[in-house]
Amino acid sequence: NNKQASQEPDKLLQGLCMHTNVDTLFAHLWENFLEVTPSAARIHKLLGDSQQSDVINDHIALRTFNLEKVGLDKLAQHFLAIGYQQCGEYHFESKKLYARHYEHPDPNQPKVFISELLVDQCSPALQEVVNELVAQVPEEAVTADNFLYSGTHWQVDSATYEQLLAESEYAAWMAAWGYRANHFTVNVNTLANFTTLESVNQSLKEAGFALNTSGGEIKGSPEVLLEQSSTLADKAPVRFRDGEKTIPACFYEFARRYPKADGALYTGFVAASADKIFESTDAS
Ligand code: OOG
Ligand code: NI
Numbered sequence: 001n002n003k004q005a006s007q008e009p010d011k012l013l014q015g016l017c018m019h020t021n022v023d024t025l026f027a028h029l030w031e032n033f034l035e036v037t038p039s040a041a042r043i044h045k046l047l048g049d050s051q052q053s054d055v056i057n058d059h060i061a062l063r064t065f066n067l068e069k070v071g072l073d074k075l076a077q078h079f080l081a082i083g084y085q086q087c088g089e090y091h092f093e094s095k096k097l098y099a100r101h102y103e104h105p106d107p108n109q110p111k112v113f114i115s116e117l118l119v120d121q122c123s124p125a126l127q128e129v130v131n132e133l134v135a136q137v138p139e140e141a142v143t144a145d146n147f148l149y150s151g152t153h154w155q156v157d158s159a160t161y162e163q164l165l166a167e168s169e170y171a172a173w174m175a176a177w178g179y180r181a182n183h184f185t186v187n188v189n190t191l192a193n194f195t196t197l198e199s200v201n202q203s204l205k206e207a208g209f210a211l212n213t214s215g216g217e218i219k220g221s222p223e224v225l226l227e228q229s230s231t232l233a234d235k236a237p238v239r240f241r242d243g244e245k246t247i248p249a250c251f252y253e254f255a256r257r258y259p260k261a262d263g264a265l266y267t268g269f270v271a272a273s274a275d276k277i278f279e280s281t282d283a284s
Helices: 002-036 038-048 071-082 124-135 140-143 157-168 168-178 197-205 270-279
Strands: 057-065 085-092 097-103 113-119 183-187 220-223 226-230 233-239 243-248 249-255
Touching: 002 038, 002 057, 002 183, 038 183, 038 197, 038 249, 057 071, 057 168, 057 249, 071 097, 071 113, 071 140, 085 113, 085 270, 097 124, 113 168, 124 157, 124 168, 157 233, 157 243, 168 233, 168 270, 197 226, 197 249, 220 270, 226 270, 233 270, 249 270
Parallel strands: 057 113, 183 249
Antiparallel strands: 057 183, 085 097, 097 113, 220 226, 226 249, 233 243
């Protein structure tokens, strides 16, 4: 009993520290995301100004290559270490991507969607470029606290960017932007002055924001328990080896979830919808 009593404060402290760590990580990711996605700050204000409380995040997404040094598991480790658990997995055959999502035991913490490019299924030319980029990442950078918002650890020239772009938009985006939240997603269920995703989209369009229309403005439906929409990525300057170029950076997403048969909100993702959300960073 004594022993048990003396463990309680430890457990409590651990729980508190975890929350501090989760909040700190997302604060860094958000700050880093806003550097290249100024429209997200304006949209956050637009949605948040219409209610008293803050805007709640449904999830964030991160991207990587499936190479040993920097694969999905290496990114996931940063979340597992602060209490997240592995949940669903998703396959995107034509884009040559694999993804998993992670959830925190506290349902108010954002979910995390991590994808990786299946480099071994790409052309020898792409494999050569990506291997060379990843070779420049110091081993210790991957486990450092700031890895998930550390950007690129390599130098790339604009011709190489264009070469990647011709084969995989995803590979080109990764080469240009590296490790950072690719998007944040507003939890529409908790917005006080918006009920439907249609009304969110309408307000965004009236304010002049461009939405991703691939697969329709709204991806998913009440039947699949998830509706999503997103802005088209902001364009931001990247410093390539041979000079600066302005290209698609990151975007903002909006998600409305529906209850399952047991009454609890669906917490997974929908592969067919995710496939279109990826295209929010396309150059066209
Ligand atoms: C992830 C796209 C998928 C979702 O909510 O379905 C996604 C990405 O663009 O990296 O975020
Ligand atoms: Ni998303």
